[in-house]
Amino acid sequence: MSLQFVIDILSDLILLIGLFFVFLGMVGLIRMPDVYNRLHTTTKIGTLGAFGVMISLFVRVGFEPIGIKALTLGLFLMLTAPIAAHMIGRAAFHHGSSYGIDNAVIDDYKEACERLK
Amino acid sequence: MTTLITQTIAKVVVPLCVFLSISLLLTGHDQPGGGFIGGVMFATAISLLYISFGLDDSKKFFNPDWSLYFGFGLLLATAAGIGSIIAGYNLLRTDYTYLQLPLFGEVELSSAIVFDIGVYLVVIGGLLFIFKKMGED
Amino acid sequence: MKRYLIFSVLFGALWCGVHGIIDIQNFLFGMLLGFFVIVLLKNLYSFEEDVSFIKVINKIPKKILFFIVLTIEVIKANIILAKIVLSPRLNITPGTIEYHLNVKTDTGITVIANTISLTPGTITLDVSTDKSMLYIHSIQADEPSKICGNIQKLEKYVLEAFE
Amino acid sequence: MSSILLSFALTFMAFTLVPCIYRLIKGPTLSDRVVALDAMAMVIVVILGVYSYVRDSVFFMDVALVLAIIAFVGTIAIAKYIDKGVVF
């Protein structure tokens, strides 16, 4: 068992996990009841999955241009995904998106917003 | 105006975009990229700024007259073309050479880059001019 | 001037990353270019503050530590969420909660807010105008204090690494 | 092995676009659609990454790099519009 083989297997594995997570994130997009929860799945699961795929690529090729770019790309995603989620969540809230499920246990933000008004 | 969080990230992402934009411009001759792509990337960076800080606040950071950008860009691109006439060729002839630079080693230098920078400036100026005009309206 | 240099170094690294080739020429070129970019955008940042190299370098290990913690938390978050997504019945109790911030700087707030967004079941929705409060959407908001506790743990790392 | 896997990966990711499009079309709120768009961009980034490897061509990574940033800007532009009613 050469090192290359191990690396290949490892990267394949990470790739599969990554792909699976991306898929899961998107499934969440369908399954989740409201926009906030959908944000949770895409932002977290999706981003991690994508990051995983990038890592897998990096593992596969090493410090080749593809690998380095994959890493940079992963960092980009990690940097921007939460902000996008944040912006969308905020927008959804101000736009009055319903919670989808009525059992919102606590709504501090709504109160805060009302206080401001 | 958006939130503090967005703005802080914007401060990080904007130079990143600008950087990417310059990278795309300079390496366009050998890799994907070029004046247009770089220019749009730059415009995206600035529009990110406009989005996250709002047009009015962005003006505090800088408020260039974008029309000068596209004016100068077209001037540069055309001048690059006419330059080749002065050099004794037909319009828009390009040439290249390899330069030996200390530290950087052998660098390909193409005259087309001047033209591409013109393209870059026009794209930046034009798009941002439109954005700004429309945003102000 | 020091800040310019720090940014330039960062950009040098970034250039290598964007370019996909890590070598000294690329790095130098990136630094050079980064310098110009920063000069171009200097109004965006507060350059008047002094900064020392030592402090920056000292904080690097702490930053690395923070990222390790963060990675673990992210993976945890994902596994929890994956379970939720995959479970036949959605067992969620969403809600928004507020969180009192300890970090003060913009960078700190941003980092903690992003961290929150990446960690289990929470997304930062807003930061109050006086920078004292974060509003967080949680997928399981039945125990706000527990969430806040988790966040506080992370915030400690942030405080150390970024302030 | 790898080539089959990669081919599978591409197909799988292409298939993963389906939920995004579903949500994008279904809504019901604007924010849902934006989430879907954002997610879709991410999936495409993944596709590009894989494809780059499949074709052994770094150039598609450049596309991915650009897409990662650009999609972010697009997303927050729409989000800000939904939030504030303005873009700039």
Add this chain to the structure above:
Amino acid sequence: MNLPVAVVLAIFLPFFFAILVPYLERIVKHNIGWFSALIGLISFLLLVLISPEIIRGEVIHYSVSWIPSVGVDFGIYVDGLSLLIAFLASGIGFLIMAYSTEYMSHREDLARYYQYILLFMGSMIGMVFASNTIQLFIFWELTSITSFLLIGFWRNKPQSVYGAKKSLILTAGFGGLALLTGILLLRAITGTFDIPTILADESLKVLIKEHDLFLGTLFLIFIGAAAKSAQGPFYIWLPNAMEAPTPVSAFLHSATMVKAGLYLIGRVHPIFSGTEAWLIMVAGTGLVTMVVAGFLALRQTDIKGLLAYSTISQLAYIMAMYGYTTYQDPSLGVVAATYHLLNHATFKATLFLIVGIVAHEAATRDIKKLGGLRKEMPITFVIATIGALSMAGVPPLNGFLSKEMFYEASVDIGASLGQPYNLLIPMIAVIAGVLTFAYSIKIIDGIFLGKRNDEHLPKKVHDPSIIMLGPAAILAFIVVLFGIFPSIPMSFIIEPAVSGIILEDISIYASLWHGFTVELLMTVVTFGLGIIIYKKYDAIANWQDEFNKKHPTFSLNYYYDEIFGNATENAKKISLKFQVGPIRAYLFPIVLIAILSVLFPIIILSVELTPITFNFETPPYELIVFILIITTAVMAAIIPSYLPAVIAVSALGFLIGIVFIFLLAPDLAITQILAETLTTIIFVLVISKVPQTFKEKIPRNILYRDILISLTVASTVFLIMLYATQGIIEPFESVSHYFLEKSILLTGGHNIVNVILVDFRSLDTLGEIVVIFLAALGVYNLLHSRGERK
């Protein structure tokens, strides 16, 4: 003096001075009229200079190359016929301008008046001396235009405007275009525009008469002439032309311009005459017109109107006579016609000038308001009587002679045609003569005889000064002179003129007394019937009025007004049918042509569809993306709210980006993604300022129709693309090979796409950035086009 030079001077002096008139007017003020008259006189004298040559039977033909590429020269061709008309134009022109110095008030825009008259005079002389048809046509149209300007001289009067427009449409428009087309057809047959060439070449004339296009050519040229001379249905412009100042009417609309059509008929007489078509068209039109116009003249209460109808009728005499030509006798009627042409010019101009004097002094032209002026205006009365009696055909005036000749010719043609024409044509001629007699008497009676109508007339009416009487007197003198000594005009004017038409030597004579002939009988009958008709004059006029009231549609003017009066409204209706407003209606044709461009070759040209190969080896991931693209596009199409639709478009753009990736085009993919994002941002920028939705309710049928159209377009495009992607046809190859092979060598660039953009096809890129540049400027203009409102 070189004769051609004299002719050219006679043509162009009036033009030259017409241009100078406005400037001279500033110097000589209202004396400009005398100055202009002088120009007329000079032209006249120049023509006198050349007349001996012509009377001797020579012709002057001189030409220089003008537009050789299309075979048009500038040339002059002077023969008796053209000289006759040119004499009329310059001589009467001189008299008219002299008369106008008194007639036209000094407050009028005299410069313009004389300018137009001089222009007309030059055009008229130029027209008759033109040696080729194109040159003739140019001057011909110029006379129409100057006539238009003169009729509309008092341009704030609605009737002037109406009359001017009518004359322009019928003469310059209908007539001119018909003539031009006829000329071109003639050239198509003969291969030349040159008149003398055709006249001289017998074989050409035979060729013309046997050509398929003969009838069309003749018809079109005849239409041109008829319109100009107010014959046939075209007569309607002439009565309205009476809105011009009276001297103008005398000059243009009786003596000269309306003769242009007759001149043309005379000019082409040798080419076309002797055919059945010629007889039917020319003589038939003349005979009908002379009776109808004569009859309608009875109804006129405006003396100028009466004179106008009489002019139509008299011109119809000439027209008819020119038409009489038969195979047996090619000269039949020509002498009479030419003689009457001259005579009509003299007596009709006289009458017009008299009418001008009367209107000037009595301040009205209404025959009902006039009357009993013989005592107050004795000289005027005498001159008028001479003119009117000449028109009536009373001996010993010149009108009598030509009318006799007309009767004679009518009898001859009738005889040569046999039953029933041998009775019909003379009868028509007599009827026309009777009507002429009646209205001629009416002029004398209505104005000068009977009781003075104090109610309408000014207190003091008197003969005008010599300046106004002089020209009329000169013309009246000619009327008498030519009547008593017919050999003078015959030998000096008519014979040369006729030789220009018949092209062979003939000897002609005329005398007052030519024995007891059929013509004399007809004349006697004419006078007798004329007096009877005159007794019934008012009854006939009333009957006509009644008839017109009852049957308003029974009139050519009615149809003219229907067509041209309501032209704007009717055309507007048509234009509204096409220019409906909604842009969709404008898009259909584009789509339709696109569809047709594929269907047309298949169905009409029945081209053979070459075989093709399909390629269905698509990887599954591509297939999924394709399906998603279509889904997203469909959704973008049907989501009613804007923002969701825009988000769908944005998604579509990303998916297209993936397709570009599949097509191995990274640059394109980047560009596509960037462009998509920018489009989205601008979309959002815009829809943030407009309502969020516009719920278009598409009716079922429109929906189905549009879907059908879209499907057809899609299949059209599919078909073309299917073939276009079959590869480059042997033995050719794509120029792309060059780029792949040479780019590194020539430009040092490795990214061939970019190399093409910045090196090989950099002009495209330059253009592309110019478009961005332009879009930015355009947006600026868009946002600043609101003016100061904001």
Add this chain to the structure above:
Amino acid sequence: MNILEHTIVFMIAIPFLVASLMILTRPFPEIQKKLNVLVSIVLLILSVYLFSQVWQNGIIAYDIGDWGKYGIVLVADLLSASMVLLSSIITFLALLFSLDYIDDKSQNTTYHSLYNLLIAGLNGTFLTGDLFNLFVFFEILLIASCGLLIANEKVEITPSSHKMEAVYKYLILNIIATLFMLVAIASLYGTLGTLNMADMALRIGYMNENGTLPWHLIPTALLFIVVFGNKAAIFPLHFWLPDAHPTAPSPISAILSGILIKVGAYGFIRFYYLIFEGNLEIFQPIIIFLGLATIIIGSISAVGQDDIKKVLAYHSIGQIGYVFIGIGMGTVYALAAALIYLINHAISKSMLFLVSGCIVHKIGTRDMRKIGGLSSTEPFLGLMFLVGIMSISGLPPTSGFIAKFVLFDAGISGGFYIPILIAVIFSLFTLFSMFKSWQRIFWGEIKDNIFEKENIHQNSKTMLSSLVIMTVIIFVIGLYAEPLIAITLETAEQILDPQLYIDAIIPGEVR
């Protein structure tokens, strides 16, 4: 280095350069004006020089960047050089006119840039020998004209809503048309492997000879009817024109009607007579048919208008129809006649639009129902307008007569009796509506209200001088047409021999 060798490319490069300078010199309006006039004169001189060069030495091909036929080639043959010359004349005169006509604010900011780019677009369209490059220049033309269309006049006589509507329709219809152009270009490239028009002609000629011409090139060629037909505003693609041309500021209307729609006619000649020369028998009847339909619709609609500029606009449609029957007839004489017709219409119609601009400038309305009796106060404008309408109606001694005469003559000598008959009948409509308009404006009673408006502007000497120059041209051609006819005949002969064009570009050696 002989700078004059590059004349052909300067026709495009100089306006590009100047357009950018105009943006940079925005703070100095006087410099802008002077510079633009200077540049226009230079371009005029250069275009004369270019034409004379082509006349003397034959077709000039200029490969941008020295890449031979693989790059973009600019070609000046007699046709394109004369079109460039024509456009230089018209744009120069319209520029003179616009200096005192266009609102200063508009003028200082974008006008001169847009103007120069429009010129560049025109010259580029005429000179390019590359089909895709033609598309690019079409887009430049489109956007530049849109931008100019909405420039403000000193007299606010066109509500900006009208401008928006007109531009919208103009833009959408043209965009769709250019998209079809791209479809057609794709199809041509996919089959022929080249974008160079001479190369295409060569290849299609070869295929025609060998019978291997694939059928889909015929529909592809027919698709270009949409493209060029739309530019030329032939029926039924003309709908944008009656909206766009009247709403534009008058000098821009003059350019749009005078030269821009001629681009379509040029395109038809260039495309069908060069590239599809071997299949002309398919296209010629279609072109004649479209031309006739255009004549009918344009002429009738013009009669129904109350807006002076709309009359002129509809006329442009009718008149371009005449050009098209000339193109469709396709003999040397007919093509020459079409060109003469085109040149005459360019000058006369531009002049009429400029005169109507003067009227509008003075009176502040385009509605003829509100104007009347102007000849007493504006005799000079009356005269100018009369000359213009005489020329448009084809009356001697103007250039219009020559145009009509040669066109009809060509048609009749070519045996096209029915088309010529229709054309003749409908020129009566032209005559009627033009003279009626003239009467409505200049004759009749003076309307009291027209001089009471506040925004009365005097027509400056520079404005009037461009009218005078156009009048002189009209009369010079009308009185001495031989040079023009000789030139156009030579041009037509060149058009009908595409081998000359091909040889100039593909000399048989490759770099």
Add this chain to the structure above:
Amino acid sequence: MDTFLLLTISILFGIGTFLILRRDIIKMIIGVVILCHSVHMMIVSVGAFDGIKAPIIESSKYPQPEYIFKDSISEGIFAPVVPESVSVIYMDPLVQALVLTAIVINLAITAFLLILAYRIYEEYGTMDADELRRLRG
């Protein structure tokens, strides 16, 4: 070329056509955008050769030995012909360059069109294209 792709392109063209025939201005503009997409893909798909690599030559700085370019009209060969032994591994770069230009141009035009739509709304107070009928007749 892939028939399914052509089918997709054509269907997109159909959808675009359907949309430009709508009354809603924004829908029309979306239609234009979709038509543009369709046309762009169309151009790329008519590329002269289907290679397996993007047209970016990675290998060496200097090119391989030159092929012979023949251009002999007498032999009926008018274009550079690559010897049969050489198979092209790259995609056709020309179509890509063309489409890039087209995309940029269409972007600029779409931007203009959109802002025009906004101005139309300002003037007419509606997004209904059928209401744009002040210029009829």
